[in-house]
Amino acid sequence: MVNFSILSPMQVYIGNGEIARIPEILLQAKPTKGKVLVLTDFGVSATGVPKRISELVSSQGFSVDLIDTVPREPYSGEVDLLASEARNKGFEYIIGIGGGSVLDTAKLLSILLVKQSETVESLLEKGIPGGGLPTIMVPTTAGTGSEATPIAIVALKEKKLKVGIVSAFIVPKSVILDPSCTVGLPQEWTACTGVDALCHLLECYISKRANPYSDLLALEGMRLIFSSLQRAFENGADLDARADMLLAAFYGGRCIASSSTTAVHALSYPLGGMYRIPHGVANAMLLTPVMEFNRDAVVEKLKQAVSRIGMSPILRESDPSVDFVYSIRKLVEYLKIPTSLRDFGISKKDIPSLTDRALQVTRLLSNNPKPMSREDVEAIYERVL
Numbered sequence: 319m320v321n322f323s324i325l326s327p328m329q330v331y332i333g334n335g336e337i338a339r340i341p342e343i344l345l346q347a348k349p350t351k352g353k354v355l356v357l358t359d360f361g362v363s364a365t366g367v368p369k370r371i372s373e374l375v376s377s378q379g380f381s382v383d384l385i386d387t388v389p390r391e392p393y394s395g396e397v398d399l400l401a402s403e404a405r406n407k408g409f410e411y412i413i414g415i416g417g418g419s420v421l422d423t424a425k426l427l428s429i430l431l432v433k434q435s436e437t438v439e440s441l442l443e444k445g446i447p448g449g450g451l452p453t454i455m456v457p458t459t460a461g462t463g464s465e466a467t468p469i470a471i472v473a474l475k476e477k478k479l480k481v482g483i484v485s486a487f488i489v490p491k492s493v494i495l496d497p498s499c500t501v502g503l504p505q506e507w508t509a510c511t512g513v514d515a516l517c518h519l520l521e522c523y524i525s526k527r528a529n530p531y532s533d534l535l536a537l538e539g540m541r542l543i544f545s546s547l548q549r550a551f552e553n554g555a556d557l558d559a560r561a562d563m564l565l566a567a568f569y570g571g572r573c574i575a576s577s578s579t580t581a582v583h584a585l586s587y588p589l590g591g592m593y594r595i596p597h598g599v600a601n602a603m604l605l606t607p608v609m610e611f612n613r614d615a616v617v618e619k620l621k622q623a624v625s626r627i628g629m630s631p632i633l634r635e636s637d638p639s640v641d642f643v644y645s646i647r648k649l650v651e652y653l654k655i656p657t658s659l660r661d662f663g664i665s666k667k668d669i670p671s672l673t674d675r676a677l678q679v680t681r682l683l684s685n686n687p688k689p690m691s692r693e694d695v696e697a698i699y700e701r702v703l
């Protein structure tokens with residue numbers, strides 16, 4: 319068994335209506351000024367959820383500033399700009415409401431608002447020097463799992479790459495998994511963020527860093543996704559399916575915190591960094607070809623997954639691992655996620671530079687169950703052209 323650690327938020331509240339607990343969580347911190355930053359983006363703002371939470375918090379006597387300008391897949395400089403906007407305003411708490419970009423930005427701001435002289439780049443260089451403001455995370459997608467991880471992903475404009483800043487100091491303090499906050503998620507985002515969660519669970523399950531804790535959560539998370547993602551996709555108001563997906567995404571985050579994602583995420587980062595392809599879409603495109611590449615190295619684990627998840631055979635192959643990979647391909651097809659890099663203006667001539675950047679993501683590639691050469695990476699990108 320590999321050595322592993324468990325890092326987790328202090329409080330996690332799960333269920334419909336649980337956002338009502340936010341004032342109580344804030345009061346536990348005994349704030350002196352009662353100033354709270356609510357951070358989100360335009361898309362989430364339009365659903366009315368941040369307004370609902372801001373009103374809830376201000377009705378208990380807190381002073382709330384709402385910033386709803388977090389960009390999708392933000393560059394480091396954009397996070398620094400948000401930090402300078404929010405500095406020196408006496409915030410004592412940050413509530414992040416949104417998908418991965420918002421929650422990761424909230425994690426970075428929690429540090430940058432306290433460590434006034436730091437920038438995202440300096441945190442990347444030197445590491446995170448200490449604790450910051452406490453955070454409450456309210457995911458409005460069921461994909462990233464950022465609410466459960468010690469990682470903040472940010473894009474570097476010059477290097478055209480996305481990188482992860484990892485530190486126990488950015489593990490969120492409190493998490494609210496309230497399915498009523500995800501009912502406004504559009505169908506295409508339900509699809510691609512749901513597949514992102516599946517990637518987290520599956521990649522962590524077959525990772526070289528997989529361990530008994532991450533396996534336990536990965537298997538249950540994948541079971542929830544195979545039983546509920548299509549339902550949430552077909553009927554966004556299905557609160558039970560939404561709750562299952564929130565839980566699966568949270569388990570995915572816990573898996574990342576204890577194990578690690580692998581080649582799907584490594585090859586996906588340049589697509590986000592260079593072309594700003596949404597993270598879940600990039601992962602969904604890569605998931606099947608990467609799993610077809612990895613399959614023969616993890617036959618036994620995939621066989622166990624088929625039996626634990628209770629999947630019914632599709633191809634009736636003698637090898638259940640073939641069935642498993644086929645089921646993934648069918649799920650991604652069902653969800654109508656774009657499948658071609660050409661849809662994003664990428665052509666064959668771009669593959670060498672994508673490959674250069676993917677090979678730099680050694681933090682994740684080194685955990686892939688099977689070594690991946692330059693030729694292997696190029697062949698996978700060519701499969702999704």
Ligand SMILES: [Fe+2]
Pocket residue numbers: 462514517518583597601
């Ligand atoms: Fe992801």
